Amino acid sequence: MGKTISCSVLVALISCFYLLFATALDTITPSKSIKDPDVIISQNGIFRLGFFSLANSSNRYVGILYNQIPVQTVVWVANRNRPLKDSSGILNISDDGNLVVSNGKAEVLWSSHVNNTAPNATTAHLLDSGNLVLSNGEDGASSLWESFEDPSNAFIETMKISTDVKKGRKVELKSWKSIDDPSDGNFSLSLEPFNSPEGIIRKNNELYYRTGPWNGNTFIGLIDKYTAYLEGFDVVADNPQQPYYMTYEFSNDSMYIYGELDSQGKFTEWKWDAGKGNWINKYSSYQTNCDVYGYCGAFGICDSSKRPICSCLKGFKPRNIEEWSRGNWSSGCFRTTPLQCQRDYNNGSGAGQGDDGFLEMKRMKVPAFPHPSSISNGECKDQCMNMKNCSCVAYAYDDGIGCMLWSGDLIDVQKFSASGVDLYIRLPSSELDKGKSSKVIVITTVIGGIVVITISTLFLWCRIAKYEGRNKKRKQIKHQFSSENIGENSIGVKLQQLPLVNFEELATATDNFHHTKKLGQGGFGPVYKGTLDDGKEIAVKRLSKASGQGLEEFVNEVVVISKLQHRNLVKLLGCFVEGEEKMLVYEYMPNKSLDTFLFDPAKQDVLDWRKRFIIIEGISRGLLYLYRDSRLKIIHRDLKASNVLLDKDLNPKISYFGMAKIFGGNENQCNTKRIVGTYGYMSPEYAMQGQFSEKSDVFSFGVLLLEIVSGRKNTSFYNYQYDLNLLGYAWRLWNEGNIWSLVDKIISESELNSKNEKEIWKCIHVGLLCVQEYAKDRPTMSTIISMLNNEISDLHPPKQPAFTQAPLISHVVEERVSLNDVTLTDFDGR
Structure with missing residues (x-):
């Protein structure tokens, strides 16, 4: 019995200590x-x-x-x-009774700034909602x-x-200054009552973006208003005398979603994807320039599907x-x-309806600051x-x-492609094309017929002239192919089917x-x-007359x-x-070239390891x-980041x-006396022997x-200690067993897990195998793909790369980064 009591007391003591410890955790x-x-x-x-x-950044912050x-x-x-400069923070x-952040010198860097009448009973409790609550009393x-109630940039x-x-x-919400600096940025997000509540983003306290009025279910000024708030989102604005607020809560407790106002003024809703191991973009407030408040000015209409995107309203x-x-x-x-x-009002005849009407505009983002009315449609x-005073100029x-x-x-x-509401613009009847007499219609029809006949005749004449000119151009191009010994039969390209476009279309x-x-701008031209x-x-891509490149490279690219x-x-x-004018038309790549992200510190974080x-x-x-699956075996000869x-x-x-x-038949290697490409990417056998x-x-x-x-x-990389370029630096780190020092800091700090570590290590290994000095030692592209896909797991150790020493001028020459959306090549050798 005594042993039982002792055990009971012991269990009770352990339970008490556990409860005290558990309470302290949060x-x-x-x-x-x-x-x-x-x-906590x-x-x-x-x-x-x-x-x-x-x-x-080495600055230290306190946060959730x-x-x-x-x-x-x-x-x-x-x-x-006010960040901490070291790890002395508390x-x-x-x-x-205030919650404060201070440094090792007992300087207060942040405070909750409340008047507390019972400081000794104060606690700060971190809830599972992410809310940190400072309160008095045992029950909080x-x-x-x-x-x-004092948020940063996250919702x-x-x-x-x-x-x-x-x-x-x-x-x-207040945006951060940058992705690495959480201090107050230029943007803020709030709910403004106006005449109807709207979500507003301000830039330096000036209106920058608006969601349109809330209609009880959604904001009607969102481009895709039916998908953004399907789950849990709500705005409470029933009583103008009570606070307006917007909030959201999801029924799925296992789903992580949060909103963020970034340093560029875009509000993005992020959803955690456990399979991808990253946050994915669920919705973004800012889609195009049309979303910028007042982008087209008063009585202007913005339509992102047209060029130019701004035009004036009719009338x-x-x-x-x-x-x-x-x-x-x-x-x-x-x-x-x-x-x-x-006009009637100014003439003293009263402000009647006059001869005005309304122009219907469908699927619109309504203008700012409407005056709501409870009357029926x-x-x-x-x-x-x-x-x-006929002051009403539009309704919806x-x-x-x-x-x-x-x-x-x-x-x-703004004009929407979907959603939106119908907007009616008040115009005088003369702008609505009403009341035209039959005489005017007849005269217009006759004149229009004459004009059509005249234009048709001119168009036919132009087509004939254009056809003759195009045939001439095709002969010029075909002659160029013949002079280079690249014939139609050898490569299977029908010159008559080259995609030609006209100058006027490109100029427009x-x-x-x-x-x-x-x-x-690059070696080719703008x-x-x-x-x-x-x-x-x-x-x-327009060939510059001052460019060293001519019809040879132009025709080569078209053929290939x-x-x-x-x-x-x-x-x-x-x-x-046509003459000295040569242009190539490509599909447009909105994210430009790889180098604009890879070598720009402000954009590198966009490329996480998975990307x-x-x-x-x-x-x-x-x-x-290019090497195996196309019917033309093609060697690129100028592969680099700006050409991706x-x-x-x-x-x-x-x-x-x-x-x-283009390689023909069973060719595997060719020689040339004309060395072209970009220094730093050319193999030794090509740079030195052609x-x-x-x-x-x-x-x-x-x-x-x-x-x-x-x-x-x-x-542009230069290691001062050992006078090495990037290849030499990677090779040295490999031999020292310190290869992780090569990995981009953005990746190494935020994304290392077992899967990513294996992929990164394998990519570095494959990269060093590819840059070995002798061509026979390098793997083929099919072998490389098998290595990257883990089909080949036993990789040979790499040999020393070629060109490991940095040139004497490499560390003082300004780095050139291409900013174009299509490839622009620097030609360093001929």
Whole structure:
């Protein structure tokens, strides 16, 4: 019995200690603080509160992060504007009952700033919602301060973005200055009451983006308003005297979703994908320039599917023609013909309806600042028509909001391809094309017939002349092929089927090759972005007259690429040749070339390891197609980061085939006296002896692979200690067993897991095998793909690469990074 009692007492004591310890896991008290690197964790382990650093920064911050997600995800920062410079930080409850962050010198860097009447009873409790609550009392019912009411840039479940009109208080998100700097940025997100509540993003306190009014189910100004808020999202705005707020809560507890206002002003909803091991974009507020508030000015309409994207509403014209011609539409438009009711009012005859009407515009984002009315849809038009001084210039109707009326300037009008509401613009009858007499119609018809006949005759004449000119051009191109001994029979290319386009079409698409359409500049010449009449976006590469390249390279690229069809090769859409004018038309790649992300510190973080590995695989598959699967065996001869383009999903496409060579029959190697390409990517046998083959492209691939892993450019990397370029540096690290020092810091800090580590190690190993000095030692592209896909697991140790020493001038020459959307090659040797 005594033993039983003793055991019972022991169990009770253990239980008490456990309860005390468990309570301490998620709570800060006056006697329990957090010192760097300690943390507290919410009850179910969803969030943690503690010290952390960001990539590319040694500063220390106190914040709340997702605890069960391997990717560091910060949802709240305390000392965002005053970081700690070392690991001496402490988070505790001060003598006055405030939650404070201080450094080793006892300087307070952040405080909750509340008046606390019972500081000794204060606790800070981290909830599973991610909310940090400072309160008095054992039950925590008396809340003094909450992190949800003092947010950073993240919007998580059950948080409220609110506006209290009566008290003049807002709870709003504040963007970070950059991805590595959580201090206050330029953007804020709030819920504005206006006449109907709207989600608003401000840039430097100026209106930057608006969601349109809330109709009880959604914001009607969102492009895809039916998908963004299907689960858990709500806006509460029933009583104007009570605070407005928006919040969301999902029924699926296992699903992690949060919103983030980034440093560029875009609000993105992220969803955790456990299979991919990363956050995926569920919804973004900002899609095109049309989403920028007032982008087309007053009485302008923005349509992202048209070029130019801004135009004036019917019955209006640009206020400043010169600015509009330069692509600056902010000055807006003005009415060309006064409303009839306004003329009647000015003449003293009263402000009646006059002879005005309404132009219906379907699927629109309604203008800013509507005046809501509770009247029915059928009466909305009459109310607008009869408003005093005919001040109503437009109306719209939504079932959830009712009638909306506008007076004054119409700002932030946008045309949607789907969703939106019908907007009615008030115009005088003369602008509505009414009341034309039959005489006018007859005269117009006769004149129109004459014009049509005349134009048809001229068009027929132009077509005949154009056909003769095109035949002449085809003969010129065919002659060029013959002079290079590349005949139609040997390569199976029908010259008569080359995709030719006309100059006028390209000039129209690029606004006469306007400088604002210029994407970049390289050895070939300038590259322009264009939009065809059907809305298709293109990239036009225009041969510069000053370029050292001529019809030979031009024709070579057309011949090579016109018959290639592969998902990892850029697609040629057409070409133009006339006199000294030569142009190539490609599919447009919105994410530009690989080097614009890989070597730009501000953009490197976009390419996480998963994206980089997909890019590596895509490039290898594209090369294998050139060597094995296409009916023309092609050696690229200028493979580098700027010649790899990225589509909208960051999938790679190999581009620029001006230097490519076609192998015939059973050829595996060729010689040339004309060495062309880019220093740093050429194999030794090609650079020194003019020998090129699949193995010379493999060498270039190896250089590119090491660049992708390291985020460093071979032609500009320089190791001062050992006078090594990137290949030499990688080789030294390999021999020292310190190869992880080569990996891009962004990858190594945030993404290392067992799977990624194996892939990274294998990519470095394959890269070193590819850049070995002798071509016979390098693997073929088919073997490389098998290595990357783990079909070959036993890899031979690499031999020393070629060109490991950095040239004497490499560390002082300014790095050149291509900024174009299509490939532009630097020619360093002839």
